[in-house]
Amino acid sequence: MPSTPSSSTPAVEIRGLSKSFGPVRALDGLDLTVRPGEVAGFLGPNGAGKSTTIRILLGLLRADAGTARLFGGDVWRDAVALHRRLAYVPGDVSLWPNLTGGEAIDLLTRLRGGADKARTAELLERFELDPTKKARTYSKGNRQKVALVAALASRADLLVLDEPTSGLDPLMEAVFTEYVRQAKAEGVSVLLSSHILSEVEKVCDTVTIIRNGVAVESGTLDSLRHLTRSSVTAVVTGDPTAVASAEGVHDLVATPADGGTRLTFDVDDARIGAVLRLLGELEVHSLSAAPPSLEDLFMRHYGDVVEADAR
Amino acid sequence: MTADTLAGTGRLVRFMLRRDRVRLSVWIGSLLLLYVYFIVALGSLYRTQEERQTRAALMETPASVIMAGPGYGLDNYTTGAILANEMVLWMIAGLAIMSMSEVVRNTRAEEESGRAELVRAGAVGRHAPAVAALLTVVIANVVFALLSALLLILAGDLAVADSFAVAAGTSLSALVFAAVAVVACQVTEHSRGASGLGLAALGLAVLVRGIGDLQERHGSTLSWFSPIAWTQQMRSYVDLRTWPMALSVGAVVLLLVLGASLASRRDFGAGLTGVAPGRAEASPLLRSPLALAWRQQRTGLFWWFGGFSAMFVASGTYLGDGIEQTLETMAEQNPAVFEMFGTGDLADSFTAILLVFGGVFAAGYGVSAALRAKTEEAEGRTEVMLALPVSRTRWLAAQLTVAVLGATFLMMVGVAFALWRGAVTAGAEADLGHFLGAGAAYVPGLLVVLGLAAALYAWAPRATPVLWALIAFMGVSGMFGSLLDLPDAVLGISPFWWSGMVPLEKVEAAPLVVLSALAVALFAAAFAGFRRRDVPR
Numbered sequence: 001m002p003s004t005p006s007s008s009t010p011a012v013e014i015r016g017l018s019k020s021f022g023p024v025r026a027l028d029g030l031d032l033t034v035r036p037g038e039v040a041g042f043l044g045p046n047g048a049g050k051s052t053t054i055r056i057l058l059g060l061l062r063a064d065a066g067t068a069r070l071f072g073g074d075v076w077r078d079a080v081a082l083h084r085r086l087a088y089v090p091g092d093v094s095l096w097p098n099l100t101g102g103e104a105i106d107l108l109t110r111l112r113g114g115a116d117k118a119r120t121a122e123l124l125e126r127f128e129l130d131p132t133k134k135a136r137t138y139s140k141g142n143r144q145k146v147a148l149v150a151a152l153a154s155r156a157d158l159l160v161l162d163e164p165t166s167g168l169d170p171l172m173e174a175v176f177t178e179y180v181r182q183a184k185a186e187g188v189s190v191l192l193s194s195h196i197l198s199e200v201e202k203v204c205d206t207v208t209i210i211r212n213g214v215a216v217e218s219g220t221l222d223s224l225r226h227l228t229r230s231s232v233t234a235v236v237t238g239d240p241t242a243v244a245s246a247e248g249v250h251d252l253v254a255t256p257a258d259g260g261t262r263l264t265f266d267v268d269d270a271r272i273g274a275v276l277r278l279l280g281e282l283e284v285h286s287l288s289a290a291p292p293s294l295e296d297l298f299m300r301h302y303g304d305v306v307e308a309d310a311r
Numbered sequence: 312m313t314a315d316t317l318a319g320t321g322r323l324v325r326f327m328l329r330r331d332r333v334r335l336s337v338w339i340g341s342l343l344l345l346y347v348y349f350i351v352a353l354g355s356l357y358r359t360q361e362e363r364q365t366r367a368a369l370m371e372t373p374a375s376v377i378m379a380g381p382g383y384g385l386d387n388y389t390t391g392a393i394l395a396n397e398m399v400l401w402m403i404a405g406l407a408i409m410s411m412s413e414v415v416r417n418t419r420a421e422e423e424s425g426r427a428e429l430v431r432a433g434a435v436g437r438h439a440p441a442v443a444a445l446l447t448v449v450i451a452n453v454v455f456a457l458l459s460a461l462l463l464i465l466a467g468d469l470a471v472a473d474s475f476a477v478a479a480g481t482s483l484s485a486l487v488f489a490a491v492a493v494v495a496c497q498v499t500e501h502s503r504g505a506s507g508l509g510l511a512a513l514g515l516a517v518l519v520r521g522i523g524d525l526q527e528r529h530g531s532t533l534s535w536f537s538p539i540a541w542t543q544q545m546r547s548y549v550d551l552r553t554w555p556m557a558l559s560v561g562a563v564v565l566l567l568v569l570g571a572s573l574a575s576r577r578d579f580g581a582g583l584t585g586v587a588p589g590r591a592e593a594s595p596l597l598r599s600p601l602a603l604a605w606r607q608q609r610t611g612l613f614w615w616f617g618g619f620s621a622m623f624v625a626s627g628t629y630l631g632d633g634i635e636q637t638l639e640t641m642a643e644q645n646p647a648v649f650e651m652f653g654t655g656d657l658a659d660s661f662t663a664i665l666l667v668f669g670g671v672f673a674a675g676y677g678v679s680a681a682l683r684a685k686t687e688e689a690e691g692r693t694e695v696m697l698a699l700p701v702s703r704t705r706w707l708a709a710q711l712t713v714a715v716l717g718a719t720f721l722m723m724v725g726v727a728f729a730l731w732r733g734a735v736t737a738g739a740e741a742d743l744g745h746f747l748g749a750g751a752a753y754v755p756g757l758l759v760v761l762g763l764a765a766a767l768y769a770w771a772p773r774a775t776p777v778l779w780a781l782i783a784f785m786g787v788s789g790m791f792g793s794l795l796d797l798p799d800a801v802l803g804i805s806p807f808w809w810s811g812m813v814p815l816e817k818v819e820a821a822p823l824v825v826l827s828a829l830a831v832a833l834f835a836a837a838f839a840g841f842r843r844r845d846v847p848r
Binding site for chain 2 (some may be wrong): 055058059061062080081084086092093094095096098100102105111112130132133134136137147160
């Protein structure tokens with residue numbers, strides 16, 4: 001059994017995790033922590049090592065080096081006891097072809113210790129899933145819904161979600177987001193792996209970005225944004241040359257607009273104060289500044305890969 | 312059907328032939344080998360006409376009628392007559408299964424997987440995939456007909472006209488089933504359903520012909536309702552008539568017209584019948600890995616049991632009243648047969664051979680059931696289970712329990728009990744305990760095979776195909792081991808060799824204990840291995 005967790009024991013704690021498949025190094029010293037009640041985003045492109053990490057956490061794969069603990073317990077040795085406290089949704093759900101969706105949900109929740117019927121019914125309705133269809137006739141999105149309903153219906157302390165919305169339409173994604181927020185409100189910890197940035201941005205408190213098996217960035221969304229740029233749009237009447245040449249300003253575009261010039265540019269967040277002072281001298285008519293999206297963050301981390309590929 | 316709806320057919324035929332070149336070659340090659348084997352075996356076991364007449368006597372029994380043919384030429388049972396009477400049924404069945412699976416695979420299965428959507432989006436007509444699949448099957452069947460005719464003429468030294476006729480008839484009968492598959496693919500939405508319908512049609516055809524031929528020597532009116540009879544009734548090598556082949560041609564045309572009219576009536580991807588909805592909630596019993604494994608495998612086991620029962624009850628009738636004499640005459644006149652059956656009580660040696668066969672089939676079931684674990688893992692469902700509070704031991708034990716209990720059940724009930732039932736039906740005074748006791752002697756050997764399957768799955772999942780080689784060897788060595796004069800070291804590869812040819816040989820405790828211990832060790836190794844390896848691997 002895992003040691004009795006205190007309130008500060010992380011739900012997920014990974015240190016220096018490594019795993020190779022033959023010559024391929026899937027994980028190379030990964031660190032990742034999910035504190036209790038936290039929704040942690042786990043971002044990376046396909047093949048970065050997200051699913052391998054999750055499979056190690058679930059005690060399916062054995063790590064070559066490093067430690068992985070759930071609620072303080074050893075993920076390999078204490079797998080069964082730990083699994084009583086978590087629910088897992090794989091990225092590509094495969095169901096038993098001759099079972100109906102409803103049967104699969106019942107089986108999964110019963111093995112996890114049971115779920116209350118009313119909640120299951122509510123989830124079925126919200127996700128618009130017909131539980132009487134045989135699994136072999138479900139589309140990918142519907143199989144995904146089966147796994148989501150089964151995971152959300154059982155009361156788990158930790159949700160491990162591996163690209164859980166793949167195949168879902170935007171409406172269903174919104175329902176999913178709502179349930180993750182609800183889970184968070186109930187104090188459930190969530191590890192949400194994804195390559196869809198907006199999904200992570202909507203619900204996550206912290207983000208770990210993984211690339212080639214290593215965490216290249218991790219922290220709260222706010223702290224990560226601090227490293228990055230904001231997009232600014234302003235309409236001014238003065239001469240914008242000073243802004244264009246200011247340190248930290250990138251990709252400035254000036255176009256004529258009603259009563260002056262419309263400027264759009266990106267600015268390093270560390271330099272934003274200085275740039276605002278410069279703008280103030282130009283008679284600002286309107287100003288909007290948007291925090292960087294994760295898309296931007298992501299492109300920065302993988303941008304060089306894209307360029308390298310293009311070459 | 313205009314030319315437009317057939318656009319791209321030629322290209323598709325080439326694609327299908329290329330895609331399935333190995334598959335079709337293996338099917339055709341195996342069926343040809345079966346002919347070769349049969350010709351060689353007949354030549355060495357039945358050297359004189361007298362010896363062949365003893366076989367003809369055996370062909371009068373009901374079980375033989377069902378498993379062979381209408382019995383033309385029994386009065387003068389030449390090699391050709393034997394082939395036409397006994398082999399045609401199996402050749403048609405083999406070719407029919409090949410043809411139906413080829414049709415389903417290239418039409419409905421493609422539609423289901425969504426690949427056909429890509430193809431149909433190109434310059435390909437509505438009927439082109441179905442027509443191309445059928446043409447592919449026609450080509451395969453023509454190739455088989457030509458090669459088998461040449462084989463019969465050259466290796467079997469048989470009449471030219473009859474050889475070509477029986478080969479053509481066989482292929483045409485198989486094509487009737489291919490056309491049935493075309494229709495089935497229009498009716499159901501899923502490839503499994505279409506395959507099931509096709510196989511059911513084949514099973515019905517076998518049954519109808521069997522019952523018809525039992526009613527009357529050389530077949531009653533009922534027989535003529537089966538496409539299989541249309542080749543058997545050609546009386547090849549006895550008194551050839553070719554017109555029954557026309558029935559096959561007519562049936563193919565009718566079925567294709569039906570298929571085409573159904574096809575233009577349905578939407579792409581849809582069938583004429585939908586899939587019935589199932590239960591919204593699981594039964595209260597479905598709450599463990601074992602219940603799930605049983606649920607996954609019970610239908611398969613049911614069909615295996617049905618097949619086993621039919622086969623071994625029928626075989627058991629050989630053990631009925633008067634069979635002793637037939638076997639004795641046979642053995643007296645034919646030393647080779649005598650050697651195959653061994654010395655001692657003939658009924659017992661025949662029982663032993665049937666039990667070995669039953670054991671090999673039960674092992675085949677058991678291995679395929681145990682290897683379901685591999686499929687579950689490959690499809691990602693094992694992962695889903697192991698992410699629940701389900702230990703690896705519990706999950707693997709569930710899979711293996713179904714395999715072990717299923718195989719044991721088939722051996723004891725589907726083989727031993729069924730043989731007893733057949734013998735009693737045929738009027739023998741058989742003792743049930745004798746049969747069950749003999750059957751039980753094969754269970755430890757069976758468990759060794761299953762233990763090996765489990766251990767290989769746990770330690771070296773890629774090596775599992777080796778199990779099928781082992782099972783094939785067990786069949787061949789059990790049947791012909793003494794005939795082939797193989798050394799004990801080789802015969803000993805088969806676990807059944809260690810327990811002996813029960814009930815011909817007396818049951819000995821020591822080998823059974825050793826086999827059981829080996830099985831336990833193999834299962835223990837399987838659990839130890841599965842606990843430490845990566846899933847999926």
